[in-house]
Structures are given as C-alpha cells and as structure tokens.
Amino acid sequence: MQAYCVEQDTISHFLEDLVITSERNTSPLKSGNTRVVKMDMEFMHHLPKILGNADPMHYTQLLPGIQTNAEYDAGLHIQGCDNSHNIISIGGIPVYNASHLLGFFSTFIPSHFSSMSITKNATSDRGYSCIGGILDMEPYDSIPQKTNGEFSVGLMSSQGTARIPLGRKAALFTSVRLSYLNLLYSPLLKIDDGQLRYSFGDINATYLQKIGNNHTLHIDIYSGIDDAEIKDATSKLYFNTQTSWGNALGAVHWKYKFNKGTLKQSIYFTGYGNKLRLTGNYHVKLPSDIYDIGYRSNITLRNIEAGISVINHNTTPQAPDYSNSSLVTNNSVYKQHTIESSIYAKYNGNVFNDIYYSIALKGDLYSDLNGFTYPAINPYVMLAYDTWRAGRIELSYSHQHQYLLNCGFTALGMPVEFWISADAKNKPQYAHNFQLSYRRELFNGKFDLSIEAYYKKLYNQVEYNGSPLDMLNKEYSLDRIVINGNGYNYGANIMLNKLTGKLTGWVSYSFGRAKRNFTAYSDKWYPANHERIHEVNLVASYKIGKRFDIGGTFVYASGTPFTSIKYFYIMNENILTEFGEHNANRLADYIRLDISMNYDFIKKENRTAGINLSVYNALCRKNEIYYGLKATDEGFIFKPTSFLTSILPSISFYYRFH
Numbered sequence: 083m084q085a086y087c088v089e090q091d092t093i094s095h096f097l098e099d100l101v102i103t104s105e106r107n108t109s110p111l112k113s114g115n116t117r118v119v120k121m122d123m124e125f126m127h128h129l130p131k132i133l134g135n136a137d138p139m140h141y142t143q144l145l146p147g148i149q150t151n152a153e154y155d156a157g158l159h160i161q162g163c164d165n166s167h168n169i170i171s172i173g174g175i176p177v178y179n180a181s182h183l184l185g186f187f188s189t190f191i192p193s194h195f196s197s198m199s200i201t202k203n204a205t206s207d208r209g210y211s212c213i214g215g216i217l218d219m220e221p222y223d224s225i226p227q228k229t230n231g232e233f234s235v236g237l238m239s240s241q242g243t244a245r246i247p248l249g250r251k252a253a254l255f256t257s258v259r260l261s262y263l264n265l266l267y268s269p270l271l272k273i274d275d276g277q278l279r280y281s282f283g284d285i286n287a288t289y290l291q292k293i294g295n296n297h298t299l300h301i302d303i304y305s306g307i308d309d310a311e312i313k314d315a316t317s318k319l320y321f322n323t324q325t326s327w328g329n330a331l332g333a334v335h336w337k338y339k340f341n342k343g344t345l346k347q348s349i350y351f352t353g354y355g356n357k358l359r360l361t362g363n364y365h366v367k368l369p370s371d372i373y374d375i376g377y378r379s380n381i382t383l384r385n386i387e388a389g390i391s392v393i394n395h396n397t398t399p400q401a402p403d404y405s406n407s408s409l410v411t412n413n414s415v416y417k418q419h420t421i422e423s424s425i426y427a428k429y430n431g432n433v434f435n436d437i438y439y440s441i442a443l444k445g446d447l448y449s450d451l452n453g454f455t456y457p458a459i460n461p462y463v464m465l466a467y468d469t470w471r472a473g474r475i476e477l478s479y480s481h482q483h484q485y486l487l488n489c490g491f492t493a494l495g496m497p498v499e500f501w502i503s504a505d506a507k508n509k510p511q512y513a514h515n516f517q518l519s520y521r522r523e524l525f526n527g528k529f530d531l532s533i534e535a536y537y538k539k540l541y542n543q544v545e546y547n548g549s550p551l552d553m554l555n556k557e558y559s560l561d562r563i564v565i566n567g568n569g570y571n572y573g574a575n576i577m578l579n580k581l582t583g584k585l586t587g588w589v590s591y592s593f594g595r596a597k598r599n600f601t602a603y604s605d606k607w608y609p610a611n612h613e614r615i616h617e618v619n620l621v622a623s624y625k626i627g628k629r630f631d632i633g634g635t636f637v638y639a640s641g642t643p644f645t646s647i648k649y650f651y652i653m654n655e656n657i658l659t660e661f662g663e664h665n666a667n668r669l670a671d672y673i674r675l676d677i678s679m680n681y682d683f684i685k686k687e688n689r690t691a692g693i694n695l696s697v698y699n700a701l702c703r704k705n706e707i708y709y710g711l712k713a714t715d716e717g718f719i720f721k722p723t724s725f726l727t728s729i730l731p732s733i734s735f736y737y738r739f740h
Contacts, residue, residue, distance in 0.1 A: 117201060117202070117203065117205075117476070117478075117519075118199055118200070118201050119145065119199070119200045119201075119202075120197050120198070120199050120200075121138070121141070121142070121197060121198045121199075121200070122197055123138070123192045123193065123195050123196060123197060123198065125141075125623070126138065126141065126192040127680065127736075128623040128631055128633045128678075128680065129141060129621070129623065129633045129635060129676075129678060130633060130634065130635060130676035130677055130678035130696040130697070130698065131236070131678060131694055131696045131732060131734060132187075132676075132696065132698050132730070132732070135187055135236065135238075135239060135241070135259075136192050137156075137187050137188045137190075137192075138188060138190050138192055138195075138198050138219065139156060139158060139170075139180070139181070139188040139190070139217070140156075140188070141621075141635075142158060142198070142200060142217060143158065144590075144619045144621050144635055144637070145200065145577075145590070145619070146532075146534075146575035146576065146577045146590035146591070146592045146619070147160065147161050147202055147534065147536070147573070147575040147592055147594070148160050148161075148200075148202070148215075149162075149592075149594070149612060149614050149617065149639070150614070150617060150619070150637045150639050150672065151612075152642070152672060152705060152706075152707045152725075153705075153707060153725040154707060154725075156180075156181030156182070156187070156188060157181070157612075158170070158214075158215070158217065159596075159612045160202050160214050160215035161202055161203065161214070161215070161536050161538060161571055161573065161594070162538065162571025162572070162573060162594050162595065162596035162610070162613070163213065163214035163215070163538065163540075163571060163596075164214070164488075164543075164610070164612070165488075165612075166214075166486075166487070166488030166489075166499070167212055167213045167214030167215075167484065167511075168204075168212060168214040168215050168216065168217065169204070169210050169212045169214075169215075169216045169217070170217050171216070171217070171218045171219065172190075172218075172219045172221070172302055172304060172331060172333075173218070173219070173220065173221050173300070173302050173333060173335065173348075174218060174348065174378070175302070175331060175333045175348070175350045175352055175376075176352055176374070177189060177304070177329055177331060177352060177354075178329065178352065178353075178354035178372055178501065179327070179329070179354050179356075179497055179499065180329070181497070182282045182306075182308055183280050183282070183308060183310055183497070187282070189284060189304070189306050189329055190219050191241055191243065191257040191258075191259050191284055191286055193231075193232050193241070193243035193257060194219075194221070194243050194255060194257035194286040194288070195219045195220055195221055195222070196220055196221065196222045196223070197220045198217065198218070198219055198220065199216075199217070199218045199220060200215065200216070200217050201215055201216040201217075201218075202215045202534075202536075203215060203478070203480065203515050203517050203536065204216050204480070204482055204515075205442065205462040205464075205478070205480040205482070205515075206426055206428075206442045206443060206444035206460040206461060206462040206480060206481075206482065207387065207426065207428040207440065207442035207444075207462055208426075209378065209380070209389045209390075209391050209424055209426050209444065211422060211424065211446065211482070211483055211484055211485055211486075212482065212484050213482045213483070213484045213511055213512065213513035213515075213538075213540065221255065221288045221290075221300070221302060222245065222253075222255055222288065222290065223290065223298070223300070224290075225247055225250065225251065225252070225253045225290065225292065226245045226246075226247050226253055227247065228247065229244070229245065229246050229247065229739075230244075230245050230738075230739055230740050231243050231244035231245055231738070231739060232736065232737065232738040232739070233736070233737055234694075234734050234735065234736040234737075235734060235735045235736075236732060236733070236734035236735075237263075237732055237733060237734070238261055238262065238263035238732070239259060239260060239261040239262065239263065239282075240259070240260060241257065241258065241259035241260075241284075242257065242258055242259075243255070243256070243257040244256050244257075251291065251292040251293070252289070252290065252291045252292065253289075253290045254287070254288070254289055254290075255286075255287070255288040255289075255290070256285075256286065256287050256288075257284070257285070257286040257287075258283075258284070258285055258286075259282075259283060259284040260283045261280075261281050261282050261283065262281070263280060263281070264279050264280065264281065278310065278311070278312050278726075279310070279311045279312075279313070280308070280309070280310045280311075281308070281309050282306065282307065282308040282309070283306065283307055284304070284305070284306040285303075285304070285305045285306070286302075286303070286304050287302075287303040287304075288300070288301065288302050288303075289301040295339075296338055296339045296340065297336070297337070297338055297339075298335075298336070298337040298338075298339075299334070299335070299336055300333075300334070300335035300336075300337065301332075301333070301334050301335075302331065302332070302333045302335070303331065303332050303333075304329065304330070304331040304332075305328070305329070305330050305331075306328050306329045306330075307326065307327075307328035308325075308326060308327050308328060308497075309325075309326045310323070310324075310325050310326075311323065311324045311325075312324075323358070323359070323360055323361075324358075324359045324361065325356065325357060325358040325359065325497070325498075326356075326357050327354070327355060327356040327357065327358075327497050328354070328355060329352075329353070329354050330351070330352070330353050330354075331350070331351070331352045331353075332350065332351045332352075333348055333349070333350035333351075333352075334348065334349050334350070335347070335348045336348075342383055342384055343381060343382045343383035343384065344381070344382050345379070345380070345381045345382075346379070346380045346381075347377075347378070347379045347380075348376075348377070348378045348379075349376070349377050350374075350375075350376050350377075350378075351373065351374070351375055351376075352373065352374050352376075353371065353372065353373030353374070354371060354372050354373070354501075355369075355370075355371035355372075355373075356368075356369065356370050356371065356497060356498070356500070357369050358370075358498055366402055366403070367402065367403040368400045368402050368498065369398070369400070369401075370398055370399055370400045370500035370501070371397070371398045372395070372396065372397045372398070372486075372501040373396050374393050374394065374395055374396070375393070375394045376391065376392065376393040376394065377391070377392050377393075378390070378391045378392075379391075385429055385430045385431060386427070386428070386429055386430075387427070387428040387429075387430075388425075388426065388427040388428070389425070389426055390423075390424065390425045390426075391422075391423070391424040391425075392421070392422075392423050392424075393421070393422045393423075394419070394420075394421055395418070395419070395420045395421075395422060395485070395486065395503050396417070396418070396419055397417070397418045397420075397486070397501045397502060397503045398416070398417050398418075399416060399418070399500050399501070399502050399560060400490070400498075400500045401416055416560070418450065418502070418503040418505070419450065419451050420448065420449065420450040420451075420485070420503040420504075421448070421449055421450075422446065422447075422448050422485050423446070423447045423448075424444055424445065424446050424447075425444070425445050426442060426443065426444035426445070426460075427442065427443060428440060428441070428442035428462075429441050429442075436467060436468055436469045437465070437466070437467055437468075438465075438466045438467075438468060439463075439464060439465050439466070440462070440463070440464040441462070441463055441464075442461070442462040442463075443459065443460070443461055443462070444459075444460040444461075444462075445457070445458070445459055445460070446458040446459075446460065446483055446485075448485050448504065448510060450503065450505060452505065452506070454505050454506045456485075456504070456509075456510055458483045458510070458512070459481075460480070460481050460482055460483060461479075461480070461481055462478070462479070462480040462481075463478065463479050463480075464476060464477070464478040465477050465478075472522070473520060473521055473522025473523070473531075474520070474521045474522070475518075475519075475520050476517075476518070476519045476520075476521075477517070477518050478515075478516070478517050479514070479515065479516050479517075480514075480515045481512065481513070481514055481515070482512060482513050482515065483510050483511065483512045484510060484511040484512070485503065485504045485510045485511075486501055486502075486503060486504070487501070487502045487503070487504060487508055487511065487544045487564075488500070488501050488502070488544075489502070489544050489545055489546035489564055490546050491546055491548065502544070502560070502564065507561060507566075508542070508544055508564060508566065509542045509566075510542060511540065511541065511542045511543060511544075512540075512541050512542065513538050513539060513540045513541065514538070514539045515536070515537075515538050516536065516537045516538075517534060517535070517536045517537075518534065518535045518536075519532070519533065519534035519535075520532065520533045520534070521533075523581075527581060527582070528580065528581055528582055528583070529578060529579065529580055529581060530578070530579040530581055531576075531577070531578055531579075532575075532576070532577050532579070533574070533575070533576045533577075534574065534575050535572075535573070535574040535575075536571070536572065536573060536574075537570070537571070537572045538570060538571040538572070539568075539569075539570045540568060540569040540570060540571070541568050542566060542568070543566065543567050543568060543569050543598065543600075544564050544565070544566055544567075545564070545565055545567065545598075545600055546563060546564060547562075547563060547564070547565045547600075547602055547603075548562075548563045565600050565602040566600070567598055567599050567600030567601065567602075568598070568599050569596065569597055569598040569599065569610065570596075570597050571594065571595065571596045571597075572594070572595055573592065573593050573594030573595060574592075574593050574594075575590060575591070575592045575593070575594075576590065576591055577589070577590035577591075578590075584624055584625045584626075585622060585623070585624045585625075586622070586623050587620070587621040587622035587623055588619075588620075588621050589618075589619070589620050589621075590618070590619045591616075591617070591618050592616070592617040592618075592619075593615065593616060594613070594614065594615065594617075595609070595613065595615060596609065596610035596612065596613040597609060597610065597613075598610045603664040604663065604664050608643070608663075608664050608665045608666070609643045609665050610643070610665075611642065611643060611644075611665065612642060613642060613643060614639045614640045614641075614642060614672075615640045616638075616639070616640045617637070617638065617639040617640070618636075618637070618638040618639075619635070619636070619637055620634075620635065620636040621634075621635050622634055622635075628682075628685060629681060629682040629683070629685055629692075630679070630680070630681050630682075631679075631680050632677070632678065632679050632680075633677070633678045633679075633680075634675065634676060634677045634678070635675070635676045636674070636675050636676075637672065637673065637674045637675075638671065638672070638673050639671065639672040639673075640668070640671055640672075641668040641669035641670050641671050641672065641706070642668065642669055643665035643666075643667065643668050643669075644665065644667050644668070644669060644708060644709050645661050645662060645663070645664050645665055645666070645667070646661070646662045646666070646667045646709065646720070647659050647660070647661055647662070647709075647720050648660045648661060648662045650720075667709075669706040669707075669708070669709070669722065670705070670706050670722075672705050672706075673701065673703050673705065674698075674699050674701070674703065674705065675699070675700045675701045676696065676697065676698050676699065676700065677696070677697050677700050678694060678695065678696040678697070679694070679695045679696075680692055680693070680694050681693055687740070688739065688740050689737070689738065689739045689740065690736075690737070690738040690740075691735075691736070691737045691738070692735075692736055693733065693734070693735055693736070694733065694734045694735075694736060695731075695732075695733055696731070696732050696733075696734075697729065697730070697731045697732075698729070698730035698731075698732070699725075699728060699729050699730060700729065702728040702729045703728070704724040704725075704728050705724060705725065706722040706723070706724060707722070707723050707724060707725065708722070708723055709721065709722050709723070710723055
C-alpha cells in the first residue's frame with residue numbers, strides 16, 4: 083500500500099477592523115467622580131418635548147440639587163444659589179442670559195452638541211470666576227465618516243442639524259432653529275389680560291480642523307434673537323410691553339497634544355443685549371447689554387494643570403428713559419469697562435492606592451477705569467477615598483469670587499435682568515463652599531447611588547429693590563435700586579440611577595434651604611425668592627421593541643416664598659402699596675407630570691423617521707407662579723397667577739440620516 087501526501091494551497095485574509103454592534107440601552111448620566119455629571123444629548127430624544135422642543139437646561143433641573151422652576155423662569159438654581167451665580171457656556175465660553183421666553187427653551191439646540199457637563203460646585207481648578215455651578219455644552223470633537231444629521235418639525239418651531247465631513251481632516255457642524263408659535267398657539271398665549279406675540283431663532287456653527295496628528299483647530303459661532311410683545315387687550319394693564327434680545331458668540335480654540343500632556347488656547351467674543359420698552363400712560367425704555375473679549379490658556383502635564391485667563395468686560399446696566407405728556411427724562415447711559423485677570427494651578431495626587439487628593443490655587447486681579455482694584459486668592463482642597471467595594475467618598479472645600487453681578491425685576495416673565503460689574507459700592511461676591519459626597523454602583527453596575535451634602539456661605543449679594551413703577555415716581559439711581567446683603571445655603575440630595583436595561587432613568591430627593599439677609603428689608607434672615615425646601619424628581623425612559631419608546635418626568639416641589647401685600651391704594655393714577663414681612667408667605671406646592679411617546683415608522687440602517695407626541699402638565703394642575711395685583715371690573719385684587727394653559731400637548735415629526 084502506497085501513501086500519498088496531497089499539498090493544498092491556502093490564502094490568508096487579514097481584517098484590519100472588525101466591528102460588531104448591537105443596541106444596548108444605558109443611562110444618559112455619566113459620572114467619573116462625584117463633582118461632574120455628563121448627560122448624553124441623545125437622551126433628550128426620549129424625554130417629553132415641550133411644544134416639540136427638547137431643552138437641555140430644562141432637563142438639568144431634574145437632577146438632585148438643581149431646583150425645578152415654574153413657568154416663565156429658565157434659570158438654574160444649583161445648591162441654593164441664584165441663577166446669576168452660574169456659568170452657562172459653549173465649549174467653555176460663557177453665554178449670558180441663556181434662555182428664550184416662558185422658561186421652556188434655552189439657547190441650545192441639543193443635536194448640535196455631543197454632551198453636556200454639569201458641575202454643581204465651581205472650584206478654582208478650572209479658572210472660572212463664579213460662586214455657583216457650571217453647565218457646559220460640549221461640541222463634537224471628531225470627524226464624522228460621512229454626512230449625517232437630523233431635523234424635526236413641530237407645531238411651534240422647527241430645527242435641524244447637519245454634520246458634514248470636509249475631507250478626512252475637517253468637518254462642519256451647523257444647526258438652525260426657527261419658531262412660528264403665533265400661527266397656532268396665539269389664542270393660548272395670554273399673560274394676565276395681555277396678548278403675547280413671540281418669536282425666536284438660533285444658529286450654531288462649528289468648524290473642526292485636524293492639523294497633522296497633534297494639532298486641532300476648533301471654531302464656534304452662535305447667534306440667537308428673540309422678539310416679544312404683550313398688548314393690552316382690555317385696557318386693564320398698566321403697560322404694553324415690547325422687547326427684543328439676543329446673544330452672539332464667536333470663539334477660536336487651538337489644541338496641541340504632546341507626549342506628556344495637552345495645551346489649549348482660546349480667544350473669544352461673547353455678548354448679550356436687551357431692548358425693553360413699556361408703553362401706556364408712560365413710555366419707558368430699559369435697554370441693557372454686556373459683552374466680553376477674552377483669552378484663555380490651559381496646559382495639562384501629567385498630574386499638574388495650570389492656566390491663565392484675561393477678560394475685558396463691558397456692561398451697560400439699565401438706565402430708564404421715560405416720558406409722559408408733561409415730563410420727559412433722559413438718564414445718561416452708564417457704561418462700565420473692567421478687566422478680570424486670573425492665573426491658576428492644580429495638582430492631583432494620591433497617598434495610597436485608594437486615597438486621592440487635589441490642591442488648587444487661583445489668583446485674581448480685577449480692576450475698573452475708576453481706580454477700583456480688587457486682588458483675590460481662591461484655594462481649593464479635595465480629599466477622596468475610592469475603592470470598588472466601598473464606592474467613592476469625597477470631601478472638598480473651595481473659596482470662590484465672582485465679579486459680574488446680576489439683578490432685575492421679572493414680574494411679567496420677561497428677560498429684564500441686567501448685569502453690573504463689581505465696583506467700590508457693589509463689591510465682588512465671594513463664597514465659602516463645603517461639600518461631602520458619596521457615590522457607588524450597585525447590583526453589578528445596574529444602578530448608581532449618589533448622596534451629597536453641602537453648605538455655602540455667601541457674601542456681598544445683590545438684589546433689585548424696585549419695580550417699573552418706581553422709575554416713574556422717583557429719581558432713578560442704581561445706588562438706590564441695587565441693595566447689598568449676605569446669605570447661606572445648605573442641603574442634602576440623594577439619587578438612585580438605573581444604568582442599563584429597557585427601563586432607564588432616575589429618582590431623586592433634595593432638601594435645601596437658601597437664606598438671605600438684606601437690611602433694606604429686615605434685620606432677620608429670610609428665605610431667598612427661589613427657595614424650595616423639598617423636591618422629588620422621577621425621570622424614566624422605557625424601550626418597547628425596536629420602534630417604540632415612552633418617557634416621562636414627574637416633579638413635586640415645595641412652593642417658593644413671596645411677600646404679600648398688606649394694602650394698596652391709587653393716588654394720582656399711581657398704585658401705592660404696603661407690603662408685609664419679606665418672603666413670609668409661600669406659593670402652593672408645585673406638581674407636574676410630563677409624558678411623551680416616540681414611534682419610528684421608518685427604521686433602517688441609514689435613516690430613521692418617526693413622530694413624537696408629548697404632553698406638558700398631564701395632570702392639568704394649575705400651579706401658582708407668583709402673586710400680583712389684577713384688575714377686574716370691581717377694581718384690583720391680589721391673587722396668584724398660573725401658566726397660560728393647564729395642559730400643553732404637542733406633536734412633532736423627526737427625521738435622522740446616518
């Protein structure tokens with residue numbers, strides 16, 4: 083028997099890349115530590131859309147320690163601080179008064195950004211000058227492989243985003259949003275006895291250029307404009323109101339990566355302007371604006387981070403120009419020009435394998451053209467114990483200064499706040515911040531538990547002690563209208579976040595007190611205007627099959643304080659009032675349920691199309707927003723005001739191409 087050996091040729095094939103993908107529902111909240119929380123913008127698609135729009139700032143208010151606001155207020159109150167204590171930014175560049183009307187729409191189009199980061203307690207290690215928190219919208223930093231984007235069409239506005247690669251090393255990201263709510267919602271748009279007409283629009287553009295392997299050029303542009311008018315339909319309002327306001331931002335970022343770290347430099351312009359006019363028996367103009375020109379540089383080298391910042395602030399506080407048949411007054415426009423310079427350094431280290439610490443120091447030099455100079459030192463210390471068994475426990479202290487002050491009256495829900503640069507009378511604000519936090523994953527990473535407690539001591543706070551009527555009865559003066567005081571905040575929060583599965587979301591409870599003391603009101607400590615002692619938030623998104631998902635949010639919050647009127651009377655066509663103890667009364671508790679549904683009637687590899695149905699305030703609860711004087715056929719009464727409608731349904735169409 084003879085054996086044969088048969089040779090067989092073989093050809094080898096090598097796969098450079100093999101990618102296997104599958105859908106996995108995960109939580110939108112990401113947190114590497116207890117200080118910074120990142121929210122994925124994709125999650126906005128699965129939550130209730132108010133009038134067809136998803137607002138990142140609105141969803142931020144559902145996090146523990148960040149207070150839910152009533153309608154007509156889009157501000158963020160983080161750990162008891164005022165809205166003006168925060169920095170709202172695009173790629174680290176501040177955006178002032180970042181909101182549209184009614185508290186429903188921020189200036190941000192979610193699809194233009196990859197994520198949003200929220201830092202509840204500003205510290206000296208990032209070079210910012212604020213005593214509250216930081217919310218930063220983070221643009222895309224990678225080149226898409228092919229053109230993709232999305233757009234949605236709703237009953238009051240439409241928006242779209244396109245992500246366009248320009249070769250292998252560059253890309254352009256553009257987003258546009260326009261409104262037309264007066265076409266369908268005009269019968270519902272009433273504030274007291276006034277008819278509201280309103281429109282807004284936003285444009286975002288980002289250019290990304292990779293230069294070689296180590297250099298990146300990033301250019302951001304934003305522009306937004308609003309127009310609103312409230313007309314007296316019954317001759318019972320004291321004023322008709324007309325206003326237009328808007329933001330503009332332009333920034334150039336250059337980032338260089340080297341073997342042991344990164345260097346990032348930015349030069350930017352950001353500004354906000356408001357033109358408010360009240361017409362009636364009197365004609366009042368209340369313009370104000372602010373714009374900055376700045377430079378920022380940051381270097382990271384292993385465990386060390388350092389940076390410098392120089393900002394030229396230019397502010398024009400409100401200076402009313404009013405007249406009637408017998409009197410014409412033109413107040414001189416008061417402009418402020420100030421320079422804010424900072425230098426900071428931070429070091430991260432560890433004592434043992436599971437004990438970490440951070441030490442940072444920031445030095446400020448602030449000055450204006452009148453000779454006022456203010457140097458300041460801002461230290462930050464953090465100590466953490468972090469193990470996979472016990473979780474992460476973190477204790478921190480920081481001392482922060484803020485040089486831009488904000489105040490104004492908001493009785494009509496209009497954007498009438500204005501900015502003031504600190505000076506010899508209105509000193510820079512500063513705060514001592516203490517925070518203790520704990521975070522741990524549970525049940526093999528399916529849940530995340532976080533607990534925090536905080537205490538903040540606030541100094542040199544400002545408040546607006548006036549109304550539009552005061553400008554007509556007395557000589558206007560910022561020194562008289564803006565008053566000074568101190569405050570403190572303390573509280574505790576707990577949140578359980580479900581990270582994976584068809585059902586994702588979180589439930590949280592917050593307890594918080596925010597006390598203020600302005601001697602112009604009282605020698606006693608009283609609750610701040612925005613204080614909500616108790617708050618419960620539930621957020622959930624449930625995936626049903628491949629085409630259908632439902633989402634919902636629920637809020638319960640204690641009522642905010644207000645000052646009740648003891649009596650009022652009319653003299654010479656002017657309303658004169660006598661108020662009781664400052665902020666001694668509270669509005670009724672705030673309760674709201676929002677629900678939504680998404681159905682993808684087209685779901686393919688390269689495109690998705692569907693419809694969103696959302697209902698705002700599904701419980702039809704008439705939540706009280708504020709108390710005020712209201713004219714009737716019998717005279718005037720003091721009563722609470724609720725939102726323009728008890729329930730607000732919406733429908734929108736969306737289309738995505740991948």
